[in-house]
Amino acid sequence: MQTRKGQSIEDASMQMIDKEIGTHQYNEKEWPIVRRIIHSTADFDFARENRVIFHKKAIESGIKALKNGCSIVVDVNGVIGGLNKQNPKDFQNKIVCNISDPKVMEMAKKENKTRSQVSMRVASSDIDGGIVAIGNAPTALLEVIHMVKEGIVKPALIIGIPVGFICAAESKEELSKLEETPFITNIGRKGGSSSASAIINALYKIVRAELSS
Amino acid sequence: MQTRKGQSIEDASMQMIDKEIGTHQYNEKEWPIVRRIIHSTADFDFARENRVIFHKKAIESGIKALKNGCSIVVDVNGVIGGLNKQNPKDFQNKIVCNISDPKVMEMAKKENKTRSQVSMRVASSDIDGGIVAIGNAPTALLEVIHMVKEGIVKPALIIGIPVGFICAAESKEELSKLEETPFITNIGRKGGSSSASAIINALYKIVRAELSS
Structure with a gap:
Protein backbone atom coordinates (compact mmCIF):
# COMPACT_ATOMS: atom_id res chain seq x y z
CA MET A 1 0.00 0.00 0.00
CA GLN A 2 1.21 3.44 -0.93
CA THR A 3 0.44 6.65 0.87
CA ARG A 4 -1.25 9.48 -1.03
CA LYS A 5 2.11 11.22 -1.17
CA GLY A 6 3.80 8.11 -2.59
CA GLN A 7 1.06 7.67 -5.16
CA SER A 8 1.28 11.27 -6.31
CA ILE A 9 5.06 10.93 -6.85
CA ASP A 18 5.01 9.50 -21.17
CA LYS A 19 6.11 12.99 -22.09
CA GLU A 20 9.78 12.17 -22.63
CA ILE A 21 9.40 8.89 -24.49
CA GLY A 22 7.75 10.46 -27.51
CA THR A 23 6.67 7.85 -30.05
CA HIS A 24 7.18 4.15 -29.28
CA GLN A 25 6.19 0.82 -30.74
CA TYR A 26 4.12 -0.58 -27.86
CA ASN A 27 0.37 -1.10 -27.75
CA GLU A 28 -1.84 0.09 -24.90
CA LYS A 29 -1.48 -3.14 -22.91
CA GLU A 30 2.29 -3.40 -23.33
CA TRP A 31 3.23 0.20 -22.67
CA PRO A 32 2.26 0.31 -18.95
CA ILE A 33 4.59 -2.65 -18.43
CA VAL A 34 7.51 -1.12 -20.29
CA ARG A 35 6.85 2.20 -18.61
CA ARG A 36 7.07 0.59 -15.19
CA ILE A 37 10.48 -0.85 -16.07
CA ILE A 38 11.63 2.60 -17.16
CA HIS A 39 10.20 3.97 -13.92
CA SER A 40 12.25 1.50 -11.87
CA THR A 41 15.50 2.08 -13.80
CA ALA A 42 15.23 5.63 -15.16
CA ASP A 43 16.52 4.07 -18.33
CA PHE A 44 14.63 4.76 -21.56
CA ASP A 45 16.89 2.25 -23.25
CA PHE A 46 14.34 -0.47 -22.35
CA ALA A 47 12.15 0.97 -25.10
CA ARG A 48 15.05 1.35 -27.51
CA GLU A 49 18.30 -0.59 -27.98
CA ASN A 50 17.73 -3.01 -25.07
CA ARG A 51 14.02 -3.00 -25.74
CA VAL A 52 11.42 -5.19 -24.10
CA ILE A 53 9.66 -7.75 -26.29
CA PHE A 54 6.41 -9.63 -25.72
CA HIS A 55 5.14 -13.01 -26.88
CA LYS A 56 1.70 -12.37 -28.37
CA LYS A 57 -0.07 -14.24 -25.56
CA ALA A 58 2.18 -13.05 -22.71
CA ILE A 59 -0.02 -10.47 -21.03
CA GLU A 60 -3.28 -12.37 -21.41
CA SER A 61 -1.76 -15.60 -20.11
CA GLY A 62 0.08 -13.88 -17.26
CA ILE A 63 -2.90 -12.01 -15.86
CA LYS A 64 -5.16 -15.07 -16.19
CA ALA A 65 -2.66 -17.12 -14.19
CA LEU A 66 -2.30 -14.44 -11.51
CA LYS A 67 -6.08 -14.22 -11.12
CA ASN A 68 -6.26 -17.98 -10.76
CA GLY A 69 -3.76 -17.97 -7.89
CA CYS A 70 -0.72 -19.33 -9.75
CA SER A 71 2.69 -19.65 -8.13
CA ILE A 72 5.40 -17.13 -8.92
CA VAL A 73 8.89 -18.65 -9.03
CA VAL A 74 11.82 -16.22 -8.92
CA ASP A 75 15.56 -16.72 -9.19
CA VAL A 76 16.73 -14.28 -6.51
CA ASN A 77 15.39 -12.58 -3.41
CA GLY A 78 15.86 -9.20 -5.07
CA VAL A 79 12.80 -9.87 -7.23
CA ILE A 80 10.70 -10.49 -4.12
CA GLY A 81 12.10 -7.35 -2.53
CA GLY A 82 10.75 -5.21 -5.37
CA LEU A 83 7.22 -6.62 -5.29
CA ASN A 84 4.22 -4.83 -3.93
CA LYS A 85 3.50 -7.46 -1.27
CA GLN A 86 -0.23 -6.85 -1.02
CA ASN A 87 -0.80 -8.27 -4.50
CA PRO A 88 0.31 -11.88 -4.02
CA LYS A 89 -1.49 -11.85 -0.67
CA ASP A 90 -4.78 -10.70 -2.22
CA PHE A 91 -4.61 -13.10 -5.17
CA GLN A 92 -3.13 -15.99 -3.17
CA ASN A 93 -0.08 -16.34 -5.37
CA LYS A 94 2.63 -18.35 -3.66
CA ILE A 95 6.09 -16.84 -4.09
CA VAL A 96 8.85 -19.41 -4.49
CA CYS A 97 12.58 -18.67 -4.23
CA ASN A 98 14.81 -21.64 -3.48
CA ILE A 99 18.22 -20.06 -3.97
CA SER A 100 19.09 -20.01 -0.25
CA ASP A 101 17.94 -23.58 0.38
CA PRO A 102 20.93 -25.58 1.71
CA LYS A 103 19.88 -28.58 -0.39
CA VAL A 104 20.03 -26.43 -3.53
CA MET A 105 23.53 -25.29 -2.56
CA GLU A 106 24.64 -28.87 -2.02
CA MET A 107 23.23 -30.08 -5.33
CA ALA A 108 24.73 -27.12 -7.20
CA LYS A 109 28.19 -27.85 -5.81
CA LYS A 110 27.93 -31.54 -6.64
CA GLU A 111 26.73 -30.92 -10.20
CA ASN A 112 28.96 -27.87 -10.84
CA LYS A 113 25.96 -25.68 -11.54
CA THR A 114 24.86 -22.31 -10.20
CA ARG A 115 22.47 -22.26 -7.26
CA SER A 116 19.83 -20.39 -9.25
CA GLN A 117 20.04 -22.97 -12.02
CA VAL A 118 19.37 -25.82 -9.61
CA SER A 119 16.68 -23.79 -7.83
CA MET A 120 14.61 -23.84 -11.04
CA ARG A 121 14.76 -27.60 -11.45
CA VAL A 122 13.69 -28.00 -7.82
CA ALA A 123 10.68 -25.71 -8.37
CA SER A 124 9.29 -27.54 -11.41
CA SER A 125 5.89 -28.26 -9.89
CA ASP A 126 5.38 -24.55 -9.20
CA ILE A 127 6.75 -23.49 -12.59
CA ASP A 128 4.26 -25.75 -14.34
CA GLY A 129 1.22 -23.53 -14.85
CA GLY A 130 2.90 -20.73 -12.95
CA ILE A 131 4.87 -17.59 -13.66
CA VAL A 132 8.67 -17.71 -13.60
CA ALA A 133 10.52 -14.42 -13.19
CA ILE A 134 14.28 -14.36 -13.74
CA GLY A 135 15.94 -11.05 -12.93
CA ASN A 136 19.48 -12.10 -12.35
CA ALA A 137 20.79 -15.43 -13.54
CA PRO A 138 21.02 -16.41 -17.22
CA THR A 139 21.80 -19.95 -16.07
CA ALA A 140 18.39 -20.08 -14.37
CA LEU A 141 16.64 -18.85 -17.50
CA LEU A 142 18.43 -21.37 -19.70
CA GLU A 143 17.44 -24.12 -17.27
CA VAL A 144 13.78 -23.14 -17.49
CA ILE A 145 14.00 -23.11 -21.30
CA HIS A 146 15.48 -26.62 -21.15
CA MET A 147 12.68 -27.78 -18.88
CA VAL A 148 10.11 -26.39 -21.31
CA LYS A 149 11.79 -28.13 -24.25
CA PHE A 165 27.78 -9.91 -19.29
CA ILE A 166 27.97 -13.68 -19.51
CA CYS A 167 25.12 -15.28 -21.44
CA ALA A 168 22.41 -12.79 -20.40
CA ALA A 169 21.72 -11.55 -23.93
CA GLU A 170 22.10 -15.06 -25.34
CA SER A 171 19.68 -16.62 -22.83
CA LYS A 172 17.07 -13.99 -23.66
CA GLU A 173 17.50 -14.61 -27.37
CA GLU A 174 16.84 -18.31 -26.72
CA LEU A 175 13.72 -17.42 -24.77
CA SER A 176 12.42 -15.23 -27.58
CA LYS A 177 12.53 -18.22 -29.93
CA LEU A 178 9.97 -20.20 -27.90
CA GLU A 179 6.81 -20.29 -29.96
CA GLU A 180 4.26 -21.89 -27.68
CA THR A 181 5.36 -20.50 -24.33
CA PRO A 182 4.32 -16.96 -23.41
CA PHE A 183 7.28 -14.77 -22.45
CA GLY A 192 17.77 -7.04 -13.37
CA SER A 193 15.64 -7.96 -10.43
CA SER A 194 14.03 -4.49 -10.29
CA SER A 195 12.90 -4.89 -13.88
CA ALA A 196 11.48 -8.34 -13.15
CA SER A 197 9.57 -6.99 -10.13
CA ALA A 198 8.36 -4.04 -12.20
CA ILE A 199 6.84 -6.39 -14.78
CA ILE A 200 5.02 -8.39 -12.09
CA ASN A 201 3.78 -5.24 -10.36
CA ALA A 202 2.54 -3.92 -13.71
CA LEU A 203 0.68 -7.17 -14.46
CA TYR A 204 -1.12 -6.92 -11.13
CA LYS A 205 -2.13 -3.36 -12.00
CA ILE A 206 -3.80 -4.70 -15.14
CA VAL A 207 -5.52 -7.44 -13.12
CA ARG A 208 -6.88 -4.90 -10.63
CA ALA A 209 -7.98 -2.51 -13.39
CA GLU A 210 -9.87 -5.33 -15.12
CA LEU A 211 -11.56 -6.45 -11.92
CA SER A 212 -12.66 -2.94 -11.00
CA SER A 213 -14.02 -2.09 -14.47
CA MET B 1 28.03 -18.25 -0.65
CA GLN B 2 28.58 -18.82 -4.33
CA THR B 3 29.30 -22.08 -6.05
CA ARG B 4 32.51 -22.43 -8.08
CA LYS B 5 30.40 -22.10 -11.21
CA GLY B 6 28.78 -18.89 -9.93
CA GLN B 7 32.15 -17.45 -8.95
CA SER B 8 33.67 -18.20 -12.35
CA ILE B 9 30.80 -16.40 -14.10
CA ASP B 18 37.56 -4.05 -17.11
CA LYS B 19 38.22 -4.65 -20.78
CA GLU B 20 35.28 -2.65 -22.10
CA ILE B 21 35.48 0.35 -19.77
CA GLY B 22 38.82 1.53 -21.13
CA THR B 23 40.11 4.53 -19.20
CA HIS B 24 38.16 5.85 -16.22
CA GLN B 25 38.64 8.34 -13.44
CA TYR B 26 38.44 6.03 -10.40
CA ASN B 27 41.25 5.02 -8.07
CA GLU B 28 41.98 1.42 -7.09
CA LYS B 29 39.68 1.51 -4.06
CA GLU B 30 36.78 3.15 -5.86
CA TRP B 31 36.81 1.14 -9.07
CA PRO B 32 35.76 -2.24 -7.57
CA ILE B 33 32.69 -0.48 -6.17
CA VAL B 34 31.74 1.22 -9.44
CA ARG B 35 32.49 -1.99 -11.32
CA ARG B 36 30.09 -3.93 -9.12
CA ILE B 37 27.33 -1.43 -9.91
CA ILE B 38 28.04 -1.86 -13.62
CA HIS B 39 28.01 -5.63 -13.06
CA SER B 40 24.56 -5.43 -11.47
CA THR B 41 23.07 -3.12 -14.12
CA ALA B 42 25.09 -3.83 -17.30
CA ASP B 43 25.15 -0.08 -17.59
CA PHE B 44 28.51 1.63 -18.16
CA ASP B 45 26.74 4.93 -17.75
CA PHE B 46 27.49 4.71 -13.99
CA ALA B 47 31.08 5.57 -14.88
CA ARG B 48 30.06 8.27 -17.35
CA GLU B 49 27.08 10.60 -17.54
CA ASN B 50 25.31 9.23 -14.43
CA ARG B 51 28.63 8.60 -12.77
CA VAL B 52 29.22 7.53 -9.20
CA ILE B 53 30.93 9.99 -6.88
CA PHE B 54 32.69 9.44 -3.55
CA HIS B 55 33.21 11.63 -0.51
CA LYS B 56 36.92 11.44 0.26
CA LYS B 57 36.36 9.51 3.49
CA ALA B 58 33.50 7.32 2.23
CA ILE B 59 35.25 4.00 1.72
CA GLU B 60 37.46 4.22 4.79
CA SER B 61 34.58 5.21 7.04
CA GLY B 62 32.21 2.63 5.55
CA ILE B 63 34.51 -0.35 5.95
CA LYS B 64 35.51 0.67 9.46
CA ALA B 65 31.86 0.83 10.47
CA LEU B 66 31.07 -2.54 8.90
CA LYS B 67 33.99 -4.15 10.73
CA ASN B 68 32.75 -2.67 13.99
CA GLY B 69 29.32 -4.23 13.54
CA CYS B 70 27.38 -1.09 12.62
CA SER B 71 23.71 -1.19 11.64
CA ILE B 72 22.72 -0.91 7.98
CA VAL B 73 19.49 1.01 7.46
CA VAL B 74 17.83 0.66 4.03
CA ASP B 75 14.79 2.29 2.48
CA VAL B 76 13.26 -0.71 0.69
CA ASN B 77 13.33 -4.50 0.90
CA GLY B 78 14.85 -4.64 -2.58
CA VAL B 79 18.19 -3.49 -1.14
CA ILE B 80 18.13 -6.39 1.33
CA GLY B 81 17.20 -8.79 -1.46
CA GLY B 82 20.38 -7.94 -3.34
CA LEU B 83 22.73 -8.42 -0.40
CA ASN B 84 25.06 -11.34 0.05
CA LYS B 85 23.47 -12.46 3.32
CA GLN B 86 26.54 -14.15 4.76
CA ASN B 87 28.31 -10.80 5.18
CA PRO B 88 26.03 -9.06 7.71
CA LYS B 89 25.81 -12.36 9.56
CA ASP B 90 29.60 -12.71 9.83
CA PHE B 91 30.18 -9.09 10.84
CA GLN B 92 27.08 -8.84 13.02
CA ASN B 93 25.61 -5.91 11.13
CA LYS B 94 21.94 -5.47 11.91
CA ILE B 95 19.85 -4.77 8.80
CA VAL B 96 17.00 -2.33 9.41
CA CYS B 97 14.09 -1.72 7.02
CA ASN B 98 10.99 -0.19 8.54
CA ILE B 99 8.98 0.50 5.40
CA SER B 100 6.44 -2.26 6.02
CA ASP B 101 5.93 -1.40 9.68
CA PRO B 102 2.21 -0.58 10.20
CA LYS B 103 3.14 2.25 12.56
CA VAL B 104 5.26 3.82 9.81
CA MET B 105 2.33 3.56 7.41
CA GLU B 106 0.04 5.21 9.93
CA MET B 107 2.45 8.07 10.65
CA ALA B 108 3.09 8.62 6.94
CA LYS B 109 -0.61 8.93 6.22
CA LYS B 110 -1.15 11.30 9.11
CA GLU B 111 1.80 13.53 8.17
CA ASN B 112 1.26 13.27 4.37
CA LYS B 113 4.74 11.85 3.88
CA THR B 114 6.02 8.76 2.09
CA ARG B 115 6.50 5.59 4.12
CA SER B 116 10.21 5.47 3.32
CA GLN B 117 10.62 9.05 4.50
CA VAL B 118 9.03 8.26 7.87
CA SER B 119 10.98 4.99 8.08
CA MET B 120 14.22 6.97 8.21
CA ARG B 121 13.12 9.19 11.08
CA VAL B 122 12.04 6.08 13.03
CA ALA B 123 15.48 4.49 12.50
CA SER B 124 17.52 7.40 13.78
CA SER B 125 19.29 5.45 16.53
CA ASP B 126 20.54 2.93 13.95
CA ILE B 127 21.45 5.58 11.40
CA ASP B 128 23.62 7.34 13.98
CA GLY B 129 27.04 5.73 13.56
CA GLY B 130 25.63 3.33 10.98
CA ILE B 131 25.37 3.00 7.23
CA VAL B 132 22.24 4.21 5.45
CA ALA B 133 21.58 2.86 1.97
CA ILE B 134 18.85 4.46 -0.13
CA GLY B 135 18.15 2.70 -3.42
CA ASN B 136 14.67 3.85 -4.15
CA ALA B 137 13.16 6.87 -2.46
CA PRO B 138 14.51 10.40 -2.86
CA THR B 139 12.18 11.43 -0.03
CA ALA B 140 14.05 9.04 2.29
CA LEU B 141 17.40 10.45 1.25
CA LEU B 142 16.24 14.03 1.75
CA GLU B 143 14.98 13.07 5.21
CA VAL B 144 18.36 11.63 6.17
CA ILE B 145 20.09 14.78 4.91
CA HIS B 146 17.70 16.84 7.08
CA MET B 147 18.46 14.67 10.08
CA VAL B 148 22.19 15.20 9.54
CA LYS B 149 21.75 18.95 9.24
CA PHE B 165 12.15 11.06 -12.15
CA ILE B 166 10.90 13.14 -9.24
CA CYS B 167 13.66 14.59 -7.06
CA ALA B 168 16.11 11.67 -7.44
CA ALA B 169 18.82 13.72 -9.15
CA GLU B 170 18.10 16.69 -6.88
CA SER B 171 18.32 14.66 -3.66
CA LYS B 172 21.68 13.25 -4.73
CA GLU B 173 22.96 16.69 -5.54
CA GLU B 174 22.00 17.76 -2.00
CA LEU B 175 23.83 14.76 -0.59
CA SER B 176 26.97 15.57 -2.55
CA LYS B 177 27.10 18.97 -0.85
CA LEU B 178 27.54 17.49 2.63
CA GLU B 179 31.09 18.20 3.67
CA GLU B 180 31.49 16.33 6.94
CA THR B 181 29.38 13.27 6.23
CA PRO B 182 30.89 10.47 4.14
CA PHE B 183 28.71 9.56 1.14
CA GLY B 192 18.16 1.69 -7.72
CA SER B 193 18.12 -0.94 -5.05
CA SER B 194 20.44 -3.25 -7.03
CA SER B 195 23.01 -0.48 -7.19
CA ALA B 196 22.70 0.15 -3.46
CA SER B 197 23.16 -3.55 -2.71
CA ALA B 198 26.10 -3.69 -5.12
CA ILE B 199 27.87 -0.92 -3.19
CA ILE B 200 27.36 -2.71 0.14
CA ASN B 201 28.50 -6.05 -1.29
CA ALA B 202 31.59 -4.36 -2.73
CA LEU B 203 32.43 -2.75 0.62
CA TYR B 204 32.30 -6.15 2.30
CA LYS B 205 34.68 -7.49 -0.37
CA ILE B 206 37.17 -4.80 0.66
CA VAL B 207 36.69 -5.65 4.34
CA ARG B 208 37.34 -9.34 3.67
CA ALA B 209 40.34 -8.60 1.48
CA GLU B 210 41.85 -6.41 4.21
CA LEU B 211 41.25 -9.00 6.91
CA SER B 212 42.79 -11.80 4.88
CA SER B 213 45.88 -9.83 3.84
Missing part, protein backbone atom coordinates in the same frame (compact mmCIF):
# COMPACT_ATOMS: atom_id res chain seq x y z
CA GLU A 10 4.47 7.77 -8.88
CA ASP A 11 1.79 9.43 -10.98
CA ALA A 12 4.00 12.42 -11.72
CA SER A 13 6.86 10.08 -12.69
CA MET A 14 4.67 8.16 -15.12
CA GLN A 15 3.48 11.38 -16.73
CA MET A 16 7.08 12.49 -17.13
CA ILE A 17 8.00 9.20 -18.83
CA GLU A 150 12.00 -31.38 -22.29
CA GLY A 151 8.25 -31.14 -21.75
CA ILE A 152 8.59 -31.12 -17.95
CA VAL A 153 6.88 -27.77 -17.42
CA LYS A 154 4.40 -25.55 -19.21
CA PRO A 155 4.62 -22.13 -17.55
CA ALA A 156 1.80 -19.62 -18.01
CA LEU A 157 4.46 -16.94 -18.48
CA ILE A 158 8.23 -16.68 -18.40
CA ILE A 159 9.53 -13.26 -17.44
CA GLY A 160 13.16 -13.51 -18.49
CA ILE A 161 15.04 -10.31 -17.93
CA PRO A 162 18.40 -11.30 -16.40
CA VAL A 163 21.17 -8.72 -16.41
CA GLY A 164 24.79 -9.30 -17.15
CA ILE A 184 8.30 -11.20 -21.69
CA THR A 185 11.97 -10.50 -22.23
CA ASN A 186 14.31 -7.89 -23.65
CA ILE A 187 17.18 -7.60 -26.04
CA GLY A 188 20.75 -7.27 -24.82
CA ARG A 189 22.57 -7.22 -21.50
CA LYS A 190 20.41 -4.93 -19.41
CA GLY A 191 17.70 -6.07 -17.03
CA GLU B 10 31.31 -13.40 -11.82
CA ASP B 11 35.05 -13.34 -12.45
CA ALA B 12 34.56 -13.49 -16.21
CA SER B 13 32.01 -10.66 -16.01
CA MET B 14 34.39 -8.44 -14.07
CA GLN B 15 37.16 -9.06 -16.58
CA MET B 16 34.81 -8.14 -19.39
CA ILE B 17 33.88 -4.88 -17.66
CA GLU B 150 19.57 19.00 12.36
CA GLY B 151 22.42 17.26 14.21
CA ILE B 152 20.23 14.27 15.13
CA VAL B 153 22.41 11.66 13.41
CA LYS B 154 26.00 11.26 12.31
CA PRO B 155 26.08 8.32 9.91
CA ALA B 156 29.38 6.59 9.15
CA LEU B 157 28.31 6.49 5.52
CA ILE B 158 25.31 7.48 3.42
CA ILE B 159 24.87 5.43 0.27
CA GLY B 160 22.39 7.57 -1.64
CA ILE B 161 21.61 6.14 -5.03
CA PRO B 162 17.83 6.43 -5.47
CA VAL B 163 16.41 6.03 -8.96
CA GLY B 164 13.69 8.10 -10.52
CA ILE B 184 28.65 7.52 -2.03
CA THR B 185 26.17 8.76 -4.60
CA ASN B 186 25.81 9.38 -8.31
CA ILE B 187 24.79 12.10 -10.68
CA GLY B 188 21.41 12.05 -12.40
CA ARG B 189 18.30 9.91 -12.38
CA LYS B 190 19.72 6.42 -12.53
CA GLY B 191 20.36 4.17 -9.56
